[in-house]
Amino acid sequence: MGVKGPASYFPSIEQKYGRPIAEWQQLITDSPLTKHMELAAWLKSEHGLGHGHANALVAHTLADAGS
Known part of the structure; x- marks a missing residue:
């Protein structure tokens, strides 16, 4: 069974x-932004990520932070 959910995007993002994903997660964690859509929009505008990739990184990072 392959990787599912947001992490399934990680190889193509890298x-x-x-x-590396850890670097993206650190950028998200260090950002003053806290809301999912704000962070995704920031990754798209400042770092040129596509919508799906930005969403996957933010979702996974925020889920990790909450656990």
Whole structure:
């Protein structure tokens, strides 16, 4: 069974944008923004991520932070 959910995007995110997932998660964690859609919009506008990739990173990072 393959990886499901937001993490299933991680290999293509790393390949396309050239940063490890941990680095993206650190950027999200360090951001003063806290809302999912604000963070996703910020990743898209400031870092050029696509909508699906930005959403996957934010969802996974916020889920980890809450656990």
